[in-house]
Amino acid sequence: MPDMAKQPDVVMDPGGKISPAIKKNKSVIKSLVMSWQLYAMVLPAVIMTLLFAYVPLLYSVIAFQNFKPYHTMNHVFFHADWVGLxxxxxxxxxxxxxxxxxxxxxxxxxxxxxxxxxxxxxxxxxxxxxxxxxxxxxxxxxxxxxxxxxxxxxxxxxxxxxxxxxxxxxxxxxxxxxxxxxxxxxxxxxxxxxxxxxxxxxxxxxxxxxxxxxxxxxxxxxxxxxxxxxxxxxxxxxxxxxxxxxxxxxxxxxxxxxxxxxxxxxxxxxxxxxxxxxxxxxxxxxxxxxxxxxxxxxxxxxxxxxxxxxxxxxxxxxxxxxxxxxxxxx
Known part of the structure; x- marks a missing residue:
């Protein structure tokens, strides 16, 4: 009889089958490994989108401040002069x-x-x-x-x-x-x-x-x-x-x-x-x-x-x- 203590922990559903979530995670990882070249080609576009589309969203807070061009990032987020609406x-x-x-x-x-x-x-x-x-x-x-x-x-x-x-x-x-x-x-x-x-x-x-x-x-x-x-x-x-x-x-x-x-x-x-x-x-x-x-x-x-x-x-x-x-x- 095999040693059950050495078997990997697998999440099972009530029917005794591997959970669909585990299958999905494995398929995602497999896709990433097999198609890493394609994801590497997309990576520069993702980085550019993050830098020029999402990071600037953080500075939308200046709409609620008396912002000046010489204010640093530290001032904007931690020492700002808030003016509400x-x-x-x-x-x-x-x-x-x-x-x-x-x-x-x-x-x-x-x-x-x-x-x-x-x-x-x-x-x-x-x-x-x-x-x-x-x-x-x-x-x-x-x-x-x-x-x-x-x-x-x-x-x-x-x-x-x-x-x-x-x-x-x-x-x-x-x-x-x-x-x-x-x-x-x-x-x-x-x-x-x-x-x-x-x-x-x-x-x-x-x-x-x-x-x-x-x-x-x-x-x-x-x-x-x-x-x-x-x-x-x-x-x-x-x-x-x-x-x-x-x-x-x-x-x-x-x-x-x-x-x-x-x-x-x-x-x-x-x-x-x-x-x-x-x-x-x-x-x-x-x-x-x-x-x-x-x-x-x-x-x-x-x-x-x-x-x-x-x-x-x-x-x-x-x-x-x-x-x-x-x-x-x-």
Whole structure:
């Protein structure tokens, strides 16, 4: 009879089998050992994310302090001059800050709607093209703007839509019209921001929709065709309902993208003092207040407020995507 005292301690479930938790831990360790090269390749990106995304979160505490640039880390965390919600209250009493919040909300809604609907419509139209060569050529052309920086595109917009830009020169020569203040009037500026962002992103955003269209069961179209459905009816009653779940996923990702980085770069590279009333958003306001005037605590408070609202919206979008599209990150 074997010596039971020498047997390794193993966690058993009531049925006498090895616990699933033990099996899971072993599988994780095995995966790490067998694929260590892949994890090593990911490690630099993980370290960069920790350093530039998560470590700075610790300094969000300066939103509740009278922070000065010469304060050390020890002062920030152990000897700070705490002021509570002073900076938040000041933000809501400042007209410029409140206007930036309103502008952010308006542009956010317009961008989320545009950057969700435009790729969907484009994917539906592109899916109707039967010649693969033409289809792929169009796909390539509309993808390209996504890979261009707003630094470049901002300069192009200024050259094309400026008072002496190509569009105004053509309008003047062909129709004798006065220059249109595309980038000098707040209302025109908002339209330029929304439309140019849609133009830049709709091609790349259509990738998910095209993949979904390719995965729709062909039997659904065949059955509807037997029932006498036209192409339009097939799109209305087969294609679009099949696209609704992934549309919620794209909506969630668009919300995160617009709130994360989708406003600052574009507006910072195209706006000017004449359109602050309609074009200044929280990100550009925080940049001017924090970087240019040195009010770091106040700027952090405004940015923290925006992050809190963004978190709520992303969670709501995520829950909707999980409920109706069975999409989950974790």
């Amino acid at each position: 002073k900076h938040f209250k000041y933000a809501f009493s400042l007209d410029a800050a409140k206007q930036a919040m309103v502008n952010t909300a308006v542009l956010f809604v317009l961008k989320v709607i545009g950057n969700t609907i435009a790729p969907l419509i484009f994917a539906l139209l592109l899916n109707e093209i039967r010649r693969e060569g033409i289809k792929r050529s169009i796909q390539t052309l509309v993808y390209l703007p996504h890979f261009m920086s707003w630094v470049i595109l901002g300069g192009i917009l200024i050259d094309v839509l400026g008072q002496q830009g190509v569009v105004n020169v053509m309008l003047g020569r062909l129709f004798g019209a006065d220059p249109v203040p595309f980038l000098l009037n707040g209302d025109w500026y908002r339209a330029v921001i929304v439309v140019s962002d849609m133009w830049k992103e709709f091609g790349f955003g259509a990738i998910v929709f095209l993949a979904t269209l390719a995965g729709i069961n062909p039997a659904l179209y065949e059955a509807s065709e037997v029932d006498g459905a036209t192409r339009w009816k097939q799109t209305l009653y087969v294609t679009i309902p099949s696209m609704l779940p992934i549309t919620l996923v794209v909506l969630t990702l668009t919300i995160a993208g617009v709130l994360g980085y989708g406003l600052f770069e574009q507006i910072f590279n195209t706006y000017n003092g004449l359109v602050y009333d309609k074009g200044d958003v929280i990100d550009t306001f925080v940049f001017r207040i924090g970087i240019q005037t040195g009010q770091f605590s106040f700027a952090t408070a405004v940015g923290l407020f925006k992050s809190f609202i963004g978190l709520i919206l992303v969670v709501i979008g995520y829950r909707l995507a999980y409920k109706y599209a069975n999409y989950k990150i974790f």
